[in-house]
């Protein structure tokens with residue numbers, strides 16, 4: 001398979017996560033946030049179907065919360081990230097469970113440690129929505145994947161959770177909680193709200209679902225399984241707890257998909 005067309009340098013451009021690294025590590029911890037442990041990590045393990053000896057690449061690995069789960073199954077973990085600071089935390093926490101490399105998801109083919117069709121599985125764990133342009137990122141992921149290999153993506157659901165353009169509402173007449181979506185079809189770079197006590201903000205890139213599916217298929221990655229995952233949280237207090245729980249169970253938080261490479 002030819003190398004992607006943008007291999008000029010393997011030096012990562014800065015990521016909006018670099019100034020937030022300390023805070024992110026504190027929030028996520030060694031084993032992942034509650035969202036990771038309850039929802040995102042089980043979805044990755046389920047969809048990936050790891051086999052001993054397999055080579056797994058985690059793109060946008062952050063502090064490396066996926067590494068121990070891959071290692072436990074006897075597979076080999078490689079994490080790549082553009083943030084040096086996040087990689088330092090990853091090596092501290094999980095250096096024995098995998099290797100962590102500094103690199104840009106848009107230029108994987110420029111990393112000396114990588115070659116085409118090297119990995120049995122490639123994962124984007126809550127990271128693809130922070131990367132742009134999607135076309136370059138998917139092209140590089142497809143390049144790294146073996147024919148027949150699996151690509152797994154977990155992201156906030158792009159149909160219901162458009163950052164800053166969606167939210168919960170309350171219908172007093174019907175006594176129900178609803179989800180409002182103000183914009184959906186137009187791709188949108190969004191600076192996220194600053195996290196408590198932080199001055200830096202991370203950037204996210206909203207895209208409609210068809211853009212993901214069509215970009216994957218342009219690179220011979222065919223979706224064969226999709227999960228739509230509601231939050232693990234339940235409200236126990238407050239006058240609207242029942243309606244809140246119903247809405248939380250009906251409107252998914254995450255979308256997880258698996259695609260197989262056919263060429």
Ligand SMILES: C[S@@+](CC[C@H](N)C(=O)[O-])C[C@H]1O[C@@H](n2cnc3c(N)ncnc32)[C@H](O)[C@@H]1O
Pocket residue numbers: 012015017018028059060061062063064065080081082083086103104105106124125126127130131132
């Ligand atoms: C929300 S964090 C998720 C990290 C980790 N997967 C997790 O679930 O904790 C998004 C990650 O994507 C990384 N990232 C963003 N753009 C990138 C790029 N072009 N190349 C490599 N990593 C990138 C960030 O540095 C950050 O670590």
